[in-house]
Amino acid sequence: MTEKSITVVLLSNEEKNKELALINYAQHNFADFALNVVVVQTADTDAQYDFANVAQLDVLQSSELTRLNITGAVTVLNHYFAQKPTSFILFADDKYPTSIAVRVAASLQAQLITHVVAVAVDLATVTLTKKVYSGGLQREYEIDKAQNAVLTCDLAGSDNEQTATAPITPNIQSVAVESSKISAVYKALTQTGANDLEAAKVVVAGGRGLKDDAGVALLNQFAEQIGGAVAASRAAVDAGWFDSSVMVGQSGKTIAPDVYIAVGISGTVQHTVGMDQAKCIIAINTDPDAPIFKLADYGILGDAKETLKQLLQKTATVSSS
Numbered sequence: 001m002t003e004k005s006i007t008v009v010l011l012s013n014e015e016k017n018k019e020l021a022l023i024n025y026a027q028h029n030f031a032d033f034a035l036n037v038v039v040v041q042t043a044d045t046d047a048q049y050d051f052a053n054v055a056q057l058d059v060l061q062s063s064e065l066t067r068l069n070i071t072g073a074v075t076v077l078n079h080y081f082a083q084k085p086t087s088f089i090l091f092a093d094d095k096y097p098t099s100i101a102v103r104v105a106a107s108l109q110a111q112l113i114t115h116v117v118a119v120a121v122d123l124a125t126v127t128l129t130k131k132v133y134s135g136g137l138q139r140e141y142e143i144d145k146a147q148n149a150v151l152t153c154d155l156a157g158s159d160n161e162q163t164a165t166a167p168i169t170p171n172i173q174s175v176a177v178e179s180s181k182i183s184a185v186y187k188a189l190t191q192t193g194a195n196d197l198e199a200a201k202v203v204v205a206g207g208r209g210l211k212d213d214a215g216v217a218l219l220n221q222f223a224e225q226i227g228g229a230v231a232a233s234r235a236a237v238d239a240g241w242f243d244s245s246v247m248v249g250q251s252g253k254t255i256a257p258d259v260y261i262a263v264g265i266s267g268t269v270q271h272t273v274g275m276d277q278a279k280c281i282i283a284i285n286t287d288p289d290a291p292i293f294k295l296a297d298y299g300i301l302g303d304a305k306e307t308l309k310q311l312l313q314k315t316a317t318v319s320s321s
Contacts, residue, residue, distance in 0.1 A: 004145060005034040005055075006088040009077065011097060012041030012065070021158040021198060022092050023051055029119035030088065038080060039170070040065055040073050049170050058084075059172040067096065074103040076175050081108055087145065088126075093152040094253065095244075105150035113141055114152040121145075136269060155198060156254040156277060197246060200229035201258045205248060205275070206241065207233040209264020209285060209304040216241045218308040219263055226315055231255070231275075233265045249274040264304035267292025284308075 008026050010019045026035055036056040039049075043063045051057065060076050077100070081089065089104065091097040093115055105112035117138065118129035128141045128151065143149055197203065204223040210216050216236075223230045232242035234251055248255060249271040260278035265271060267283070267290055275281070276295060283296035284307050293299045300307055 004032065005036055005086045006030045006090060007036045007038055007081075007084075007086040008090045009097070009100075010037060010039045011073070011100070012039065018092055018094075018155065018198065020051075021155045022090060022153060023054070025153050025155060025158045026090050027053060030121060032121065033087065036084075036086065038077070040076060042066060043174065049168055051168055054168050057168050057170045059170045060175050061172065062175050065175075070099055070103070073100050074107065077104050078107045079175075085148070087148060089148075089150045091150070091152045093154045095251065098152045101150050101152050108148060108150070110148040110150050111143065112150050115154055116151050117154045131273070136273070154254050156256045158198075197229050197231055197248070197253055197255050200255070202226060202228035202261070203231050203248075203255060203257045203259070203275075203278075204228045204261045204263065205231035205233065205265060206236050206263050206304075207265030207271075208235040208239070209266075210236065210241065211264075211305065213241065215264070215305045215308070218305055218312070222308050222312055222315070225312060228259075228261070229257075233271050236264075262292050262296070263308065265292055266290045267295060 006026055008022055010022070023035070023037065034055045035053065037051060037054050037058070039057070039059045041059065041061050042065050043061045049057055058080070060080060062072070064072055065076070081104070089110070091101040098114060102112060113128050113130055115131040116128050117131055120127040124145060125142050126145055128143070129138050130141065131154070132139045204219060204226070206216060206219045210219060220230060230242070231246050231248045234247055234249055236242050237244050237247045244252070247253065250273050251270070252274055254274045256277035258278070259280045259282065260275050261282045261284070263284045265283070266285065266287065272292070272295055281296045282298045282300070283290070283292040284300045284302065284304055285292060286301070286303055288301055
């Protein structure tokens with residue numbers, strides 16, 4: 001492994017488009033570094049790897065490497081990087097990858113920089129720009145190229161497509177991992193619509209103003225009718241209406257669609273930090289003083305459910321034509 005190298009860490013339960021977005025992010029921002037990829041996955045994962053322009057691909061697998069076994073994933077990665085040191089280690093800037101990244105950085109005694117939104121590389125240094133204060137401000141860090149650092153990268157707006165010349169042959173290693181002692185009960189929350197949030201051009205997001213399951217059903221129906229992805233505020237996720245995978249904001253995803261329709265969302269900074277880069281924002285709320293209206297390009301003052309019913313009627317003929 002060369003002195004100037006970066007390693008992208010992919011977790012087997014991440015979406016395929018996010019894997020490609022992270023690899024593209026690394027290739028675009030660290031063009032003069034050798035790019036290596038390490039995949040941490042369960043042994044029964046039937047995955048294909050068609051990543052372009054990757055120097056080395058290592059796959060670490062075990063039946064015990066489930067989403068609940070964070071300690072197992074950290075242990076495997078610590079051993080891996082002890083054998084194959086690298087200048088920069090890149091994770092996606094989401095809750096699950098970040099929970100692993102912080103532990104890996106601590107174990108390797110490497111600098112940790114989260115929420116990285118921009119990278120500038122010159123002859124001797126790398127300048128990293130990250131979000132601070134819930135995205136209200138940005139701060140720059142300058143570090144030496146040879147310094148070890150772990151980064152979590154904000155992939156909003158990153159391309160998630162690659163044209164590979166040929167599939168890369170992975171180096172698959174079975175690893176010994178201690179069983180996780182954690183158990184959990186999952187509640188499956190199925191959303192309709194195209195739920196590829198990072199790639200979606202149109203996103204319909206629901207908040208506390210939906211009021212109940214009937215409001216959620218209307219939002220899902222509207223999103224499907226206009227071909228949009230479904231998203232949610234933290235309040236709506238905490239209410240049990242949506243899965244955490246579609247949560248937008250400081251504790252969720254950061255996205256930049258062409259159109260973002262906020263239905264029953266008040267617009268606190270913890271939410272808007274995840275969607276304020278949308279090209280057009282449409283807000284629906286009963287409160288004329290809701291902060292979301294200050295950010296919105298268009299606003300509708302009204303009840304979320306009643307407005308969704310009218311929008312379903314108005315867009316029905318358009319979507320069927």
